[in-house]
Amino acid sequence: MTSATEAGLDLQQLAGDIVEKALGAGASDAEVTIREGDEFSVSVRLGEVETLKESGARGVGLRVLVEAENGYRVASTSSSDFTAEGIEHLVKGAVALAQVTSVDPFAGLAEREEFGQLEGDLQLSFDDVYSLPTEERIAWAKRAEAAALAVDTRLVNSDGASFDAATGRRIFANSRGFSGEYSSSYCSISVSPIAQGANGEMQRDYWWSQARAFRDLEQPEPVGQEAARRTLRMLDARRVLTQQAPVIFAPEVARGLVGAVFDAAAGDAIYRSASIFTGKLGEAVAAESVTVVDDGTIPAGFGTSPFDAEGLPSRRTVIVERGVLRNYVLNTYAGRKLGMKSTGNAGRGLAGNPFLDSGNLFLEAGSVPPDEILRGVERGLYVTRLMGQGVNLVTGDYSRGASGLWIENGELAYPVQEITIAGNLKEMLHNITAIGNDLVFRGATACPTIRVDGMTIAGA
Amino acid sequence: MELDHKRYFFEKFGITERLLERCLGEALSAGGDYADLYFESVAATSLGIDESIIKTASQGVSAGCGVRVVSGERTGYAYTDDLAADKLLRAARTAALIASGPAKQPVQGFTETDAPNLYPAPGAELDTDLASKLDLVNRADRAARQYDPRVTQVRASYADELRRILVAASDGTFASDTQPLARMNVFVLAKEGERTAKGSSGGGGRVELDYFKGPKGPEHFAEEAARTAILQLGAVAAPAGEMEVVLGPGWPGVLLHEAVGHGLEADFNRKKTSAFAGLVGRQVASSKVTVVDNGRMPSRRGSLNVDDEGSATQETVLIENGILKGYMSDKLSARLMGIASTGNGRRESYQQIPMPRMTNTYMLAGEDDPHDIIRSVKRGLYAVNFGGGSVDITNGKFVFSASEAYLIEDGKVTAPVRDATLIGNGPEALKHVSMVGNDLALDEGIGTCGKDGQSVPVGVGMPHVKLDRMTVGGTR
Numbered sequence: 001m002t003s004a005t006e007a008g009l010d011l012q013q014l015a016g017d018i019v020e021k022a023l024g025a026g027a028s029d030a031e032v033t034i035r036e037g038d039e040f041s042v043s044v045r046l047g048e049v050e051t052l053k054e055s056g057a058r059g060v061g062l063r064v065l066v067e068a069e070n071g072y073r074v075a076s077t078s079s080s081d082f083t084a085e086g087i088e089h090l091v092k093g094a095v096a097l098a099q100v101t102s103v104d105p106f107a108g109l110a111e112r113e114e115f116g117q118l119e120g121d122l123q124l125s126f127d128d129v130y131s132l133p134t135e136e137r138i139a140w141a142k143r144a145e146a147a148a149l150a151v152d153t154r155l156v157n158s159d160g161a162s163f164d165a166a167t168g169r170r171i172f173a174n175s176r177g178f179s180g181e182y183s184s185s186y187c188s189i190s191v192s193p194i195a196q197g198a199n200g201e202m203q204r205d206y207w208w209s210q211a212r213a214f215r216d217l218e219q220p221e222p223v224g225q226e227a228a229r230r231t232l233r234m235l236d237a238r239r240v241l242t243q244q245a246p247v248i249f250a251p252e253v254a255r256g257l258v259g260a261v262f263d264a265a266a267g268d269a270i271y272r273s274a275s276i277f278t279g280k281l282g283e284a285v286a287a288e289s290v291t292v293v294d295d296g297t298i299p300a301g302f303g304t305s306p307f308d309a310e311g312l313p314s315r316r317t318v319i320v321e322r323g324v325l326r327n328y329v330l331n332t333y334a335g336r337k338l339g340m341k342s343t344g345n346a347g348r349g350l351a352g353n354p355f356l357d358s359g360n361l362f363l364e365a366g367s368v369p370p371d372e373i374l375r376g377v378e379r380g381l382y383v384t385r386l387m388g389q390g391v392n393l394v395t396g397d398y399s400r401g402a403s404g405l406w407i408e409n410g411e412l413a414y415p416v417q418e419i420t421i422a423g424n425l426k427e428m429l430h431n432i433t434a435i436g437n438d439l440v441f442r443g444a445t446a447c448p449t450i451r452v453d454g455m456t457i458a459g460a
Numbered sequence: 461m462e463l464d465h466k467r468y469f470f471e472k473f474g475i476t477e478r479l480l481e482r483c484l485g486e487a488l489s490a491g492g493d494y495a496d497l498y499f500e501s502v503a504a505t506s507l508g509i510d511e512s513i514i515k516t517a518s519q520g521v522s523a524g525c526g527v528r529v530v531s532g533e534r535t536g537y538a539y540t541d542d543l544a545a546d547k548l549l550r551a552a553r554t555a556a557l558i559a560s561g562p563a564k565q566p567v568q569g570f571t572e573t574d575a576p577n578l579y580p581a582p583g584a585e586l587d588t589d590l591a592s593k594l595d596l597v598n599r600a601d602r603a604a605r606q607y608d609p610r611v612t613q614v615r616a617s618y619a620d621e622l623r624r625i626l627v628a629a630s631d632g633t634f635a636s637d638t639q640p641l642a643r644m645n646v647f648v649l650a651k652e653g654e655r656t657a658k659g660s661s662g663g664g665g666r667v668e669l670d671y672f673k674g675p676k677g678p679e680h681f682a683e684e685a686a687r688t689a690i691l692q693l694g695a696v697a698a699p700a701g702e703m704e705v706v707l708g709p710g711w712p713g714v715l716l717h718e719a720v721g722h723g724l725e726a727d728f729n730r731k732k733t734s735a736f737a738g739l740v741g742r743q744v745a746s747s748k749v750t751v752v753d754n755g756r757m758p759s760r761r762g763s764l765n766v767d768d769e770g771s772a773t774q775e776t777v778l779i780e781n782g783i784l785k786g787y788m789s790d791k792l793s794a795r796l797m798g799i800a801s802t803g804n805g806r807r808e809s810y811q812q813i814p815m816p817r818m819t820n821t822y823m824l825a826g827e828d829d830p831h832d833i834i835r836s837v838k839r840g841l842y843a844v845n846f847g848g849g850s851v852d853i854t855n856g857k858f859v860f861s862a863s864e865a866y867l868i869e870d871g872k873v874t875a876p877v878r879d880a881t882l883i884g885n886g887p888e889a890l891k892h893v894s895m896v897g898n899d900l901a902l903d904e905g906i907g908t909c910g911k912d913g914q915s916v917p918v919g920v921g922m923p924h925v926k927l928d929r930m931t932v933g934g935t936r
Contacts, residue, residue: 045731051813052558053537055551057524078520080541093519100590102514134557159733159854194733194854202735204854237855242701272613273656274649351518352506388859388881389847394649394658399698399881399933401850401859418857420881420933422700456935458700458883 009082011036012181015173018062018087022175025095027064028072029109029175033309033350034060037168040130044141045160052134058082061350064094071105073098078350110310110332110342115178117307118314123300125183126213129165137163140189140220147224148193152232159204161191161224165214170305178311186302187214191227197235205230205385210442212300230384233405237415239460240406246380247421247455248373248407251438253386254447258363260391260425261292262445265319265327266345266356267334269393276396276426277325285325286429289366292320294329296344296359303360303444309348314359317343331356362446366435370449373434375410381457382407383421396425402457419459428452466636469499469626473523473543477570480628482545483527484566486552488630491561492529492536494791495552496629498768499525499543500810504621507590509597509614512605516617517590524810527551530792531559539811570634573772575765578758579666581638582622592669593618600646600678607686610693612656613649616682618642620669627770635770640666641761641917643905646681650689657695659688660863663904665761665919676904688845688864691876698880698934699867704837705882705930706868708844709830711903713822713922716751718849718858719886720744722911724778724786725804725816726793728853735856735887736784744784745890748826751779753788755803755819761905762820762919769805769814776802778821779890790816808914818909822921826896830924833895835871841932842866842873843882856886881933889930897924 015032022030038056042049063076075097079090132140145161164187171181190208197203207227209218249257269275277285286292296314298304305314310332318326328338331346331354347357374382387401403417423431436449469475480497487495501523508516525548526539536558538551600616620642627635643664650657661684663676672678707715720736728734736744745751755773757763764773769791777785789797790805793816806817834842842865849860861881867874902921909918 049534049558051535051537053813054554055537055539055811057539057541057811059522059541061520074515075517077518078522080522080524089521097517097519097590100514100594101517104513104515107515157732159731201856202733202854204733204852234855272649273651274613274658351520353516387850387852387857387883389861392658392879394656395692395878397879399861399879399935401857401881401883401933403857417855418883418885418931420700420859420883420931422698422880422933422935424935456700458702458931458933460702460931 011171012179015171016179018091019173019175021091022062022064022094025091026066027095028067029065031063031109031174032060033348034058034171035168035350037166039166041162041164042138042141043160043162044138044145046158047142047146049138050160059350060090062090062094064098065107065109066098068103071103072107073101073103074107074353075101076351106333106336109174109176110312112176114342115176115311116313117180118297122304122306124212124304125185128214129167129185129187131214144189144191144220144224147221148191148228151225151228154195154197154232154235155193155228156196157194159192159194164188172311174311180307180311182306185212187211187217189217189220189223191224193228193231195231195235199236203231203234205234234403234415237403237417239418240416240457241460242458244454244456246377247452248377248380248382249450249452250382250384251440251447251449253383254450255445256386256390258292258361258447259445260393261319262294262329262358262361264393265325265329267328267330267338268356270328271334271337274394276393280325281328283325284323286320286323287432288323289435290320290323290429290432291318291364293318293364294345294358294361298360301360301441301444303358308344308346309354310346312342312344312346315344329356358444360441360444362439363448365437365439365448367437368434370436370438373436373449373451374407374412376434377407378409380407381416381421382412391425398423398425398428419457421455421457423455427454466626468624475499475543479545481566483548483552484628484630486549487527487529487556488564488566490556490559491564492531492556492559494530494630495566496528496627496769497525498810499626501624502621506617506619507593507597508617509601512601514594525551526810527555528813529555529558533796534558535813537813566630567632569632570628571632573633573635573766573770575635575637575772576756578756578763578765579640580668582640582668589669596644596672596678600644600682603679603682604646604648604686607683608650608690610650610652610690611648611686612651615647616678617645625768629770633770635766637765639764640668642667642671644672644678644681646685648685648689650693652693655693657689657692659685659692661685661688662906665759665905666763667759691864695876695878697936698865698877699841699932700934700936702929702931704840705927705932706833706837706840706842707922707925709897709899709901709923710921712843712846713903713920714846714849714860716823716922717818717821717909717920718851718860719884719889720751720779721818721821722851723853723856723886724788726787726789726797727816729787730793730797734853739784739887740786742784743782744887745779745782746893747782748896749779749782749890749893750824751821752777752824753818753821757820760820760902760919761907761917762818764819767803767805768807771801771803771805773803773819788816788818790814806916808916812914815912817911817916818918820902820919820921822900822902823923823925825898825900825923828895828897830897830899833897833924833926834868834873836895836926837868837871840868842868851886857883858886859883877934883931883933889927892928893925894928895926899923
């Protein structure tokens with residue numbers, strides 16, 4: 001594995017040095033990102049190890065801004081070469097590349113007073129993700145798979161189970177005095193059993209647990225059993241006729257709708273007039289029961305960070321409050337285009353301009369247990385899986401492949417597949433008629449069970 | 461030419477044949493059956509225009525080596541972004557831990573894979589003609605804006621990369637390649653009254669800059685994107701339910717990629733997790749359907765002189781006159797299934813384990829006149845462009861999303877419809893193919909395929925095809 005200590009390099013010092021070198025080479029401002037990561041993964045299938053992977057890598061990215069009469073020229077470079085020669089190439093390349101770009105009056109770093117980072121322990125990094133010896137990691141994956149396959153004799157095959165662990169470190173420095181770094185850790189266990197039904201057709205589903213700390217990871221057995229339950233319930237799925245009916249989104253698919261709300265509120269889509277939310281600030285865009293929040297500050301969250309990709313402190317932004325669009329989500333550039341301040345939602349790769357990225361993004365829980373939402377549906381679809389691209393944010397048109405369970409008289413009656421659900425996001429958000437109390441984060445984006453009325457189900 | 465590729469890693473990073481042999485020896489020190497080294501060096505450039513301003517210019521370089529050790533069905537993998545001898549040997553020792561037995565010896569001496577020359581192999585470190593690349597995106601911006609006054613936003617990008625690889629394996633395989641890849645993309649928004657719509661287009665391949673000075677240049681992509689956006693301004697709601705569907709030539713071949721392509725990758729069939737497992741020799745499509753995967757097409761986006769395991773690529777018949785003929789394989793599945801590798805072992809980067817992947821996948825032309833195909837439809841959908849798709853290879857259900865489609869009413873193409881997803885069942889869908897056009901076309905070079913988190917460039921193609929039924933996911 002590659003590590004800074006081994007290479008004898010202080011990466012935060014190096015980031016600062018590269019900023020200085022860029023200024024010396026002609027940049028008016030500069031930003032440097034360094035990323036370093038290690039990963040371990042083991043996958044098993046039918047009780048035998050299939051792959052074992054263990055390694056690490058790092059990379060550095062530089063973005064330079066060269067001031068012109070009415071704005072900045074901007075360019076960026078990235079490299080995996082940390083030698084002095086490699087760094088010199090990185091710096092000279094970026095400054096030279098900036099000469100070919102156009103002057104952008106809206107480009108430029110944030111103001112000095114905007115930079116900063118959250119204080120205190122955000123509980124993002126735990127050494128214990130690497131605490132298990134390799135044999136134990138293999139055993140965890142095997143236990144998860146065995147627990148799944150033991151549930152029912154119809155579980156005849158497996159797409160395997162895996163245990164993954166990773167640690168990463170991110171360093172960021174710029175020419176306006178910001179310098180920061182943070183580490184994060186991750187571990188997960190997942191299992192994907194295959195069942196065969198009476199008609200011979202196979203079904204596969206999966207379940208997983210992920211955590212920042214190994215001690216918070218669920219035990220393999222319940223993860224495996226849940227994967228088995230999800231797979232078995234899809235056996236002998238049918239199609240339904242084309243019709244309009246209520247659609248209940250299970251949490252694992254409902255979160256896709258929350259992601260669409262974030263993308264529709266993203267400043268770059270707004271200033272281009274490429275979003276259904278353009279010009280809708282202060283207006284009702286969803287049912288009154290709907291509140292959508294992006295919060296990058298939740299301790300141990302998968303979307304938490306002390307600062308965003310431009311060095312601004314992470315924060316909590318209410319996007320939709322009781323159905324009303326309250327805030328766009330912005331980085332410095334999108335903010336400037338709209339005459340607003342960044343909401344600390346900048347993301348970035350090693351090279352390229354900052355984009356917009358969510359923190360911990362969620363739709364606030366309602367008070368109804370999910371069972372009760374189902375009981376309120378005479379005839380409808382409980383959708384547990386969606387396929388395909390989904391939503392056109394310019395028009396709101398929404399059409400996706402779906403599978404799940406058919407609801408009859410408030411009960412889950414039988415599995416359905418090879419159907420689509422379609423509507424328009426603008427209407428779908430207003431047609432959210434029930435919100436469950438089951439908000440659980442299994443990743444950076446979360447949503448409780450929700451009911452959406454007025455969608456078209458296409459089938460046979 | 462082969463010598464040049466090899467010399468790159470030898471001269472730039474001090475790699476020697478002796479070092480390759482030492483690393484392979486280290487990789488088999490715990491008794492694996494097979495080991496390989498995959499060296500990769502990538503240089504990439506990207507330029508973007510947005511609101512008529514060149515806002516994006518970036519260049520990146522990365523290099524590394526992945527070491528794989530196979531023992532039975534087990535694979536050990538380690539990689540390093542530092543190509544110094546001690547780091548390579550350490551990665552080899554890490555990967556070796558998958559096996560547990562007495563050390564084995566790699567085959568003595570390497571045999572270079574016999575490979576074609578399907579694409580240009582620029583000798584320079586980077587094609588640095590930035591001015592010409594900037595001209596491409598500027599021209600795309602102008603052409604899209606000039607297309608129609610209702611065009612309000614234009615974004616255009618040019619991206620290229622030069623990937624150099626070297627593969628050395630314990631079975632004596634030795635291969636190297638220099639793989640160019642270039643692509644233009646144009647994204648357009650159009651507005652009329654309260655209605656806004658988008659359109660996009662793009663293309664390229666394993667080509668040099670000169671390619672974009674030909675007919676598939678910036679004006680072509682810009683006009684296509686603008687045309688689609690303007691068309692979508694007047695689109696009506698898409699129909700819902702099962703109906704006759706006619707797919708246009710070229711990129712709609714993504715149908716094949718999803719409906720049958722993934723399901724015919726050897727790993728899924730070796731593990732019997734694919735809906736196509738055990739169906740070789742059986743009818744899986746109408747007798748009019750012949751589908752091939754062909755990695756050997758000059759300059760195509762999905763083409764490769766050698767795959768990422770150093771095997772020569774080839775043309776593989778997947779379905780012939782409706783009968784399933786075989787699978788696409790890498791070395792591991794080939795060995796475990798007792799078949800030959802079809803040169804489909806691919807990986808996203810040195811950090812990833814290779815697996816069976818498609819190259820260029822297409823349906824051969826039939827005998828029907830495209831006009832007759834349209835005329836034969838009473839009520840249906842004519843889909844000529846798609847966003848993308850996905851598939852569950854275990855139950856066979858696949859989707860693909862139409863971005864340009866029209867109603868067919870009484871044998872005539874009528875109104876354009878809004879975005880809609882189409883869904884079908886892989887082993888069944890192609891049995892409903894009743895007409896196959898005489899106009900095979902490949903896509904313009906925009907495909908990227910994802911599998912297990914790894915993305916690789918691919919191509920698809922198809923003539924006009926009529927499916928007697930398929931479910932269209934509209935709203936009315």
